[in-house]
Amino acid sequence: MCDTCGCDGTDGIRVARVGGHAGRHAHHDDHDHGHSHGDEDARPGRTILVEQDILAKNRDQADANRTFFHHQGVLALNLLSSPGSGKTTLLEHTIRRLKGELALAVIEGDQQTLRDAERISATGVDVVQVNTGAGCHLDAAMIHRALHQMELPQGGVLFIENVGNLVCPAMFDLGEAHKVVIISVTEGEDKPLKYPYMFREADICVITKTDLLPHLDFDLTACRRFALEVNPRLTLFEVSAKSGAGLDPWCDWVRQAGRGHEQR
Numbered sequence: 107m108c109d110t111c112g113c114d115g116t117d118g119i120r121v122a123r124v125g126g127h128a129g130r131h132a133h134h135d136d137h138d139h140g141h142s143h144g145d146e147d148a149r150p151g152r153t154i155l156v157e158q159d160i161l162a163k164n165r166d167q168a169d170a171n172r173t174f175f176h177h178q179g180v181l182a183l184n185l186l187s188s189p190g191s192g193k194t195t196l197l198e199h200t201i202r203r204l205k206g207e208l209a210l211a212v213i214e215g216d217q218q219t220l221r222d223a224e225r226i227s228a229t230g231v232d233v234v235q236v237n238t239g240a241g242c243h244l245d246a247a248m249i250h251r252a253l254h255q256m257e258l259p260q261g262g263v264l265f266i267e268n269v270g271n272l273v274c275p276a277m278f279d280l281g282e283a284h285k286v287v288i289i290s291v292t293e294g295e296d297k298p299l300k301y302p303y304m305f306r307e308a309d310i311c312v313i314t315k316t317d318l319l320p321h322l323d324f325d326l327t328a329c330r331r332f333a334l335e336v337n338p339r340l341t342l343f344e345v346s347a348k349s350g351a352g353l354d355p356w357c358d359w360v361r362q363a364g365r366g367h368e369q370r
């Protein structure tokens with residue numbers, strides 16, 4: 107078990123390219139994603155040290171990823187949320203709007219299945235699925251491995267859909283330029299207060315499924331206030347992938363961030 111978040115990092119990590127170029131579909135059973143394992147790590151009093159080791163190792167790999175992205179002119183966005191908040195749906199709509207203008211690619215993180223990668227593949231962009239097995243977050247080494255399986259969107263945007271979880275993924279830098287936290291209106295407006303680490307680590311917050319607001323007691327004003335109380339630097343977007351409301355400002359931000367990154 108991983109002492110940082112309790113996930114079992116030794117079990118069943120797979121990296122698979124979906125769609126596109128046949129023959130490059132790959133499975134990796136080797137294991138190197140920044141976790142420290144072993145009986146000695148479970149001794150009382152060692153938890154803090156082990157956690158520091160894990161996070162320090164992850165930070166080194168994240169810095170290497172970030173340098174690589176910088177040299178390739180790639181804007182990497184790490185999408186974080188609880189399961190079902192609409193990450194993949196938002197990506198499908200964003201990609202359909204932007205793929206004629208910007209080079210795009212996606213790394214999908216889930217414990218099991220290729221389902222999200224297959225949805226993204228249907229939009230026509232390059233996608234790699236990372237299955238974390240029992241693990242509850244992506245880490246920088248998994249991203250490094252996934253990068254070996256894909257065509258990098260040079261001068262464009264790499265979206266990384268993290269494993270659905272509002273807790274552990276906040277601790278793991280992947281080398282991204284921005285963390286984008288997503289919260290749907292069905293989750294309750296108090297989530298920024300209950301999961302402050304995630305909202306503090308992010309600099310973008312997207313509130314999704316706003317078409318459902320008439321059917322819910324969700325207090326949008328309070329949600330905005332809570333999010334900004336936790337992190338005044340947050341830039342907020344409100345979208346409905348279903349109706350299309352709010353997708354223009356969100357896509358404008360992605361477009362500008364992607365192009366700005368290319369010029370740096």
Ligand SMILES: Nc1nc2c(ncn2[C@@H]2O[C@H](COP(=O)(O)OP(=O)(O)O)[C@@H](O)[C@H]2O)c(=O)[nH]1
Nearest residue numbers: 189190191192193194195196315317346347348
């Ligand atoms: N009403 C509504 N449903 C949505 C919207 N976006 C996503 N969903 C639904 O929410 C569910 C989970 O979406 P998905 O994109 O798979 O979430 P993920 O687990 O965060 O990737 C699916 O049934 C979607 O159809 C939206 O804007 N409005």
Ligand SMILES: [Mg+2]
Nearest residue numbers: 193194222267
């Ligand atoms: Mg998804």
